[in-house]
Amino acid sequence: MTNSSNPSQLLKIVSAFAGRRLLVLGDLMVDEYLYGSVRRISPEGPVMVLEVDREDWKPGGAANVANNLLALGAQVYIAGMVGEDEAGASLRAELEAGGICTSALFITPDRPTTRKTRVVAQHQQMLRIDRERTLPAPAAVAEAMLQKTLSLLPAVEGVLVSDYRKGTLSRETALQLAAHCRNSGIPLFANPKPESASWLAGAALISLNQSEAEALAGKFPDQFEAYGRKLQQQLDTDLLVITLGARGLACWPRQGEWLHVPAHAIDVYDVAGAGDTTVCALTLALLGGASVRQAACLANFAGACAVQKMGVATVDAEELAHECQLHAPDVC
Numbered sequence: 336m337t338n339s340s341n342p343s344q345l346l347k348i349v350s351a352f353a354g355r356r357l358l359v360l361g362d363l364m365v366d367e368y369l370y371g372s373v374r375r376i377s378p379e380g381p382v383m384v385l386e387v388d389r390e391d392w393k394p395g396g397a398a399n400v401a402n403n404l405l406a407l408g409a410q411v412y413i414a415g416m417v418g419e420d421e422a423g424a425s426l427r428a429e430l431e432a433g434g435i436c437t438s439a440l441f442i443t444p445d446r447p448t449t450r451k452t453r454v455v456a457q458h459q460q461m462l463r464i465d466r467e468r469t470l471p472a473p474a475a476v477a478e479a480m481l482q483k484t485l486s487l488l489p490a491v492e493g494v495l496v497s498d499y500r501k502g503t504l505s506r507e508t509a510l511q512l513a514a515h516c517r518n519s520g521i522p523l524f525a526n527p528k529p530e531s532a533s534w535l536a537g538a539a540l541i542s543l544n545q546s547e548a549e550a551l552a553g554k555f556p557d558q559f560e561a562y563g564r565k566l567q568q569q570l571d572t573d574l575l576v577i578t579l580g581a582r583g584l585a586c587w588p589r590q591g592e593w594l595h596v597p598a599h600a601i602d603v604y605d606v607a608g609a610g611d612t613t614v615c616a617l618t619l620a621l622l623g624g625a626s627v628r629q630a631a632c633l634a635n636f637a638g639a640c641a642v643q644k645m646g647v648a649t650v651d652a653e654e655l656a657h658e659c660q661l662h663a664p665d666v667c
Contacts, residue, residue: 345633345659345667349652351623353408358487360414360512361397361497361504363440364449364467365422368392373456385456394429395451396611397497399649400526401435403615404495406649407637412491414439414484415503416446416472423448439483441476449501458645471502481508485515493622496525496535497611509534522622526614536571540621542614544578563587574627578613578638584631596631598639599662612641612650632667633659 371387394402401413413435417423419442426448431437449467453460472480480503488494494516498504504527513535516523522539525532529550532541549555552566567575567587575587583598616637620630636658640650 341667342660342663345629345663346656348620348623348625348629348633349407349656349659352619352652355404355409355493355619355622356412356491357404357409357618357622358412358414358439358484358491358494359397359401359404359497360439360484360494361400362449362499362501363394363398363413363415363417363426363503364396364451364499364501365426366393366395366399367450367452369452369454371456373461383456383461385454385461392425393648394426396449396499396501397503398426398430400495400497400611400615401430402433403612403649404619405433405435406651407615407619407655408652409619410434412436412439412487414480414487416441416443416476416480418442418446418448419444420447422450436487439480439487441480443473443476445473446470446502455645467501469501471505477505477508481511484512488515488519488521491521493522493524493539493618495614495618496523496527497614498525498527498531500528500530504531504534506531506534513537524614524618524621526610532570538570538572540574540576540614540617541570541572542576542578542610542617544610545580548577559585560593563593574621576617576631576634578610583635584613586627586631588627591627594628594631596628596635596667598635609638609641612648613638616650616655628667632663636662 368391369387370389371385373383375384377384397415401411404411446468452464454462517537524540525535525538526542529547556562564587573589577585583596585595587593613634617630617634620633637650637655640654
């Protein structure tokens with residue numbers, strides 16, 4: 336494709352998302368929400384009392400990545416762990432109901448499904464409660480999950496690693512997966528944490544946010560062309576993307592010049608899960624042959640759609656196409 340990022344080119348790329356086959360490996364979570372109002376202080380202590388009027392839960396972490404890929408039109412396989420608990424059973428059922436293949440999803444009786452409970456009053460998050468164990472996966476589970484994941488590679492066009500450092504991705508798993516992807520010619524896309532980024536050498540894409548990049552390479556400078564190039568070479572990735580929040584995305588391809596794609600002004604309601612949405616759009620665009628600029632523009636637009644929603648949310652292809660039509664002429 337050309338480097339043109341006009342709306343018609345971007346819409347063509349989005350339409351090609353349909354049917355792409357991707358495997359997601361990473362940390363599955365449940366995102367719970369308690370919504371209500373605060374009208375008084377507790378007589379038992381100096382704390383606010385939330386009067387709950389609505390509860391909700393959504394797939395989070397790697398499960399949110401899988402759901403976003405699904406919403407954008409992809410066919411999705413998922414590899415990871417859930418606990419032997421109600422949250423894990425509900426999460427698995429939700430993924431399967433959407434058509435996601437869970438044959439590489441393993442149950443770990445000795446550790447719960449990771450749950451993040453957010454308490455929200457008057458559209459403001461008051462508190463987050465995390466219930467999890469972040470120890471590495473039991474050896475037998477890790478090996479079984481890896482072997483099942485490798486057996487699925489012939490069925491997919493790409494692998495997306497979504498690491499939250501909850502124990503699913505070990506160094507050995509990452510190294511073996513990366514090697515098999517290289518040997519099979521299957522592109523590996525990754526949204527890792529700083530601790531795991533170096534395990535994924537040779538990846539087609541490594542996407543980090545600014546704080547993650549700073550953990551690897553020091554404080555982000557005002558002039559960051561050389562900074563990103565050094566980090567791209569250090570991580571040995573075909574494309575390094577650093578997300579900059581309201582400033583958009585900066586990209587360093589292995590071949591060619593770096594580029595910065597600015598974001599357009601929007602009203603932000605909730606940034607939870609927006610990074611997942613961004614990397615999904617990047618992955619699908621690159622997998623379909625988009626240029627780096629085109630992929631970055633689509634990723635910006637997908638992230639913008641996500642942060643305008645309350646809570647962890649998915650963005651579908653129709654929403655993304657609409658965002659392209661509205662804003663591509665101005666920022667791409």
